[in-house]
Amino acid sequence: MYKLNTLTTSILHNFLITLYKEGYSKNYLDMIMTILKTSLKYAVYPLEYIQSSPAQYLDIKRFKYNESEDLILTKDDMYEVFKFVREFKPLAEIFYKILYMTGMRLSEVCGLTWDNIDFNNRIIKVRQQMQFQTGKGNVLVALKTKSSKRDISFGDTLYNELILHKNKLESLSIYSEFVCAKENGNAMYKSDVEKINRAINNNLMRFKTHSVRKLHATMLIEGGADIKDVSARLGHSSTKISYDIYVKNTKLLKDKTVRIFESIL
Template structure:
């Protein structure tokens, strides 16, 4: 076992201990600059413990859940997960997991204590999705402690049962044809929300996909839209989200979300009108038209990301200019945050139950009710698996029920 030695060099103290031989030669680890012998010994003991743990600054069996959750977040989550997932995990860690388990050792966590915690979340009124989401975050952290870290031998979350929740109807609104016409009358072609509304209804895109579209993604000749990115609002601190860094392009929700889909003449006509108007506005405003660029940045995973930059003057800069579809008359970017106003008007003024996702849901429902191939619908929506499409969109509607009984009546005649 290595022994910590100290010696005084001038007015300062140094610690020193022997490390493993390299190429058969003895090696030492040392550091000087300490005011007293005691300080040198304490620092040497800490350095030796870290050396014996292959560089870890803690002993795995003694680490607290508070410190382990921070370690897992920084060493795994930040390097491997998408920004929105990081935000959710950080909220779960700080608001729920640290207060409940932070003071205990990682090695002491039991299935019983976790089960009690999960049951309490339900008793406090948290929803099924929120409760299971928190549990999933905890389970993911403990699974990482099992493999690849080998800090613990078993994930105690695996034995924890989800409490029974009464099934709540999901808020998935189908917009009738009459209601959509009312919406479009309220937000006509000269309104900044007309184009994103038409894209959602006629193409079924997610809101983050719609507001990431550029004119390069539209093929007017072949009547297609290419979905290859989405937008996200990033913050300096993922915990409190008080200091926004701006809007960024990010990858789509899943690999299957990258797709090119056909669109009909109605949407083509709307997009051509928007394109024509945008070109006219650019000429009218001239140098005062806001140009949008993308700036390459490095994120917390050391990956290259692209920030959306707006410059409201015609200056020569070394960035790639991009032509966003969703912009104001003067060229300023229209974001998903801006669309919240449109949603409020539809809900409160027009009295229509609405969120942007309801346009996607309506698009899929119309296709399925009209007999579209379910595999084609899956591809069109960018779902990772056909089970997702079947679970969400093949619900019973009044039209489906009527068709079912009509089929039966015809069969027995």
């Protein structure tokens, strides 16, 4: 803890370096830096608590981020993630299994409520998402696009996982409208997921939740699913998005192409 008049640019810069080394995203560091600059500028004027802001010359340009760097997960990776989360944050395991088995977006899984799961017909109705809004906190909001509103079919594996999770919540006397609920009954928020992801990155492997969505799409295409069905499942407005961004040209897909060519020679 530092007193306001003892803060220096060096102290603040080292604080940002610590966050960077702990795996926080560039967007998060940008947000922290903006808060520091705004707060300390206010402390200079009109409050006149200090004469100049030590945050004035802060920047993170020297921090090496490669946001476009590809990260390809495998099915085996996901089972390692499930095992890690089961031990690290048991209630959150269902979050990662829903991601893996449906290809839903992070915000959509956080906003998933029990009344949007049709157990009889094995359908998840994606109708809302959890979003942080300034002044309001984490709130349920409408989906951004028409194509995002969709019904996702699921099989016995996810059905059993959901039932098991529901029974677990009841045994712990956690009664929540949200499927991915915390001990206090509130939904898991993006910030909660980011904390778990940092632990995965620090202790297990490089990991991003969005890469799970890419893995889901790739596995479906590798397995022979129709690209139109995959695109609708992901909530894309066109199949081009699904192919160009989400479906990776894996060795299995390359081998499949060779086999098809060989069969028609």
